[in-house]
Amino acid sequence: MCGIVGYVGKREASEVLLEGLRRLEYRGYDSAGVSILNGSGLQLRKAVGKLANLEKELRDAPIHGSVGIGHTRWATHGAPSVRNSHPHQSYDGHLSLIHNGIIENYRELKHELQAAGVKFESDTDTEVVAHLVARAYRGDLLKAVAEVLPRLRGAYALALLHQNEPGRVIATRVASPLVLGVGEGENFIASDVPALLKYTRRVIFPEEGQIAEVTRDGVRVFTPDLKPAAAAVQTTELTLDAAEKEGFEHFMLKEIHEQPRAIAETLRGRLNEGAIDLSETGLTAETLKTVRRVAIVACGTSLYASMVGKYLFERFTRLPTETWSASEFRYANPVVDRHTLVISVSQSGETADTLEAVKLAKAAGAATLSVCNVMGSSIPRLSGATLYTRAGPEIGVASTKAYVTQLTAFVLLAVGTGRMLGTATREDETRLVNGLMRVPGQVRALLDKDIVAVKRCARRYKDVFNFMYIGRHYNYPTALEGALKLKEISYIHAEGYAGGEMKHGPLALVEGTFPTIAIAPRGATREKLLSNVQEIRARQGVVVLVATEGDTEAAELADYLIEIPDCAEELSPILAVVPLQLLAYYTATQLGRDVDKPRNLAKSVTVE
Numbered sequence: 117m118c119g120i121v122g123y124v125g126k127r128e129a130s131e132v133l134l135e136g137l138r139r140l141e142y143r144g145y146d147s148a149g150v151s152i153l154n155g156s157g158l159q160l161r162k163a164v165g166k167l168a169n170l171e172k173e174l175r176d177a178p179i180h181g182s183v184g185i186g187h188t189r190w191a192t193h194g195a196p197s198v199r200n201s202h203p204h205q206s207y208d209g210h211l212s213l214i215h216n217g218i219i220e221n222y223r224e225l226k227h228e229l230q231a232a233g234v235k236f237e238s239d240t241d242t243e244v245v246a247h248l249v250a251r252a253y254r255g256d257l258l259k260a261v262a263e264v265l266p267r268l269r270g271a272y273a274l275a276l277l278h279q280n281e282p283g284r285v286i287a288t289r290v291a292s293p294l295v296l297g298v299g300e301g302e303n304f305i306a307s308d309v310p311a312l313l314k315y316t317r318r319v320i321f322p323e324e325g326q327i328a329e330v331t332r333d334g335v336r337v338f339t340p341d342l343k344p345a346a347a348a349v350q351t352t353e354l355t356l357d358a359a360e361k362e363g364f365e366h367f368m369l370k371e372i373h374e375q376p377r378a379i380a381e382t383l384r385g386r387l388n389e390g391a392i393d394l395s396e397t398g399l400t401a402e403t404l405k406t407v408r409r410v411a412i413v414a415c416g417t418s419l420y421a422s423m424v425g426k427y428l429f430e431r432f433t434r435l436p437t438e439t440w441s442a443s444e445f446r447y448a449n450p451v452v453d454r455h456t457l458v459i460s461v462s463q464s465g466e467t468a469d470t471l472e473a474v475k476l477a478k479a480a481g482a483a484t485l486s487v488c489n490v491m492g493s494s495i496p497r498l499s500g501a502t503l504y505t506r507a508g509p510e511i512g513v514a515s516t517k518a519y520v521t522q523l524t525a526f527v528l529l530a531v532g533t534g535r536m537l538g539t540a541t542r543e544d545e546t547r548l549v550n551g552l553m554r555v556p557g558q559v560r561a562l563l564d565k566d567i568v569a570v571k572r573c574a575r576r577y578k579d580v581f582n583f584m585y586i587g588r589h590y591n592y593p594t595a596l597e598g599a600l601k602l603k604e605i606s607y608i609h610a611e612g613y614a615g616g617e618m619k620h621g622p623l624a625l626v627e628g629t630f631p632t633i634a635i636a637p638r639g640a641t642r643e644k645l646l647s648n649v650q651e652i653r654a655r656q657g658v659v660v661l662v663a664t665e666g667d668t669e670a671a672e673l674a675d676y677l678i679e680i681p682d683c684a685e686e687l688s689p690i691l692a693v694v695p696l697q698l699l700a701y702y703t704a705t706q707l708g709r710d711v712d713k714p715r716n717l718a719k720s721v722t723v724e
């Protein structure tokens with residue numbers, strides 16, 4: 117949540133900052149602002165709402181200068197307003213600061229500063245840092261920042277400019293993402309790599325607590341006590357093309373269409389002559405010998421992928437496996453010890469609750485493995501091992517391609533681990549490896565074929581107030597994910613339920629026009645789910661049925677039929693979710709919603 121950028125070089129800083137903020141707008145769009153240092157001192161422009169408003173401000177009143185910082189905000193402390201927008205300034209007006217994260221002890225720091233006579237201009241937690249650094253400043257911004265950091269509790273990526281030090285940006289991070297971009301005669305900071313790609317692919321990921329000094333001539337990284345630290349420059353594989361819409365109306369639609377490639381990439385090099393190869397994770401029969409149970413932690417869509425992961429793990433490894441919402445795990449005093457394997461799942465690798473859950477697991481001596489999409493992000497850096505999902509940059513707030521690649525990764529992990537433990541058979545492995553290799557093509561066929569049926573359905577039901585999604589076993593999480601997609605981007609209320617639970621309450625909602633999306637592909641629970649569909653129809657409910665191609669019985673029960681290709685039931689969640697993503701997308705676009713930037717949300721939830 118919140119995106120930060122910084123620039124020191126030879127170009128117009130305003131252009132570089134706006135380009136970076138455009139790439140980071142997925143992180144928050146409540147307001148945006150820049151601070152640029154030039155011969156007249158620190159110049160500020162801020163605007164509430166989307167970045168376009170700040171662009172207009174800068175068109176109307178341009179600022180020239182080649183050093184600056186910029187911010188796009190997802191509001192936590194203080195409503196979206198100009199006074200709460202970043203950059204914030206110190207009481208003496210000499211320093212500008214941007215922040216992503218939350219300063220948890222800001223109240224006590226604020227009281228202390230107020231008692232010393234400092235006047236606050238905003239309701240944010242961030243402003244205390246600007247004032248503290250200004251009070252510590254004795255001619256060296258780097259030293260002042262280092263002096264203040266031990267006083268801050270919480271999560272932060274910060275960047276600061278001081279009017280007495282033109283040509284120098286100081287940045288630091290604790291539990292929030294920060295990347296430094298290395299150019300020729302110009303250098304950059306950002307919350308995420310896409311913000312830098314127009315200018316450089318050479319990047320440094322500073323460690324927790326490190327402080328960076330960014331000037332035109334170079335980037336230097338220091339330990340918290342200002343000793344020089346080694347900073348490895350890496351070349352990112354991401355390209356600007358991957359971060360563009362490429363002719364699609366929205367990133368979400370582009371990302372839905374990228375799923376065949378994303379799944380194929382996730383499989384690349386991990387299937388070896390019909391066997392699953394997990395060597396990159398470091399998991400071996402030897403290391404697995406001590407594991408007695410598995411706990412999977414994640415949030416949102418990644419949590420639903422984890423629920424499928426639980427079913428797969430228990431089926432193929434026979435290890436007791438729990439799934440935890442990371443925000444619950446942290447405060448539930450979970451039973452975790454050195455015999456537990458904690459798997460964290462995160463597209464961004466920066467979700468605050470998931471990151472903290474991994475820290476907790478490590479502290480308890482558990483083995484940690486992450487399933488993550490963003491190379492070099494905080495969660496994989498903290499985890500003992502990582503299986504990257506290789507979906508490519510996901511920009512739309514609604515997660516799509518990351519989800520199907522997480523499901524793919526779980527099939528690899530569960531069956532591969534089961535093979536090492538001797539609990540999964542060679543036949544299972546062969547069956548699923550063959551099935552997995554067909555999935556990219558099947559998803560492509562589904563995308564080509566189902567769009568017409570789904571669009572029709574979206575047109576018909578876009579004005580209803582409530583939707584129900586039901587599924588069983590592997591596709592119960594599909595129901596949850598389908599409902600989340602719809603509510604998140606269309607703002608229609610939707611609930612996901614296990615089909616067997618309908619009689620225990622939700623059936624009372626069903627009447628004439630109430631639509632239920634039932635997910636009933638071929639598999640052990642199909643018949644049971646079709647019975648649930650009968651019960652809904654008997655009460656005049658409308659049923660949109662997702663079923664396997666050629667299932668004539670299902671076809672007879674459906675008001676709307678959406679067919680998916682035949683596949684192993686363990687793989688059916690990968691295929692069944694695709695029409696549900698499209699249904700959410702077309703419903704939202706027909707309602708005129710801002711699909712890629714739904715209200716109140718941000719892509720990366722880096723605050724608790």
Ligand code: M6R
Pocket residue numbers: 415416417418419461462463464465466467470513514515516600604719720721
């Ligand atoms: O980056 P993560 O996978 O850790 O993010 C977790 C959730 O915030 C995320 O899946 C969220 O629920 C999406 N907006 C759902 O589409």
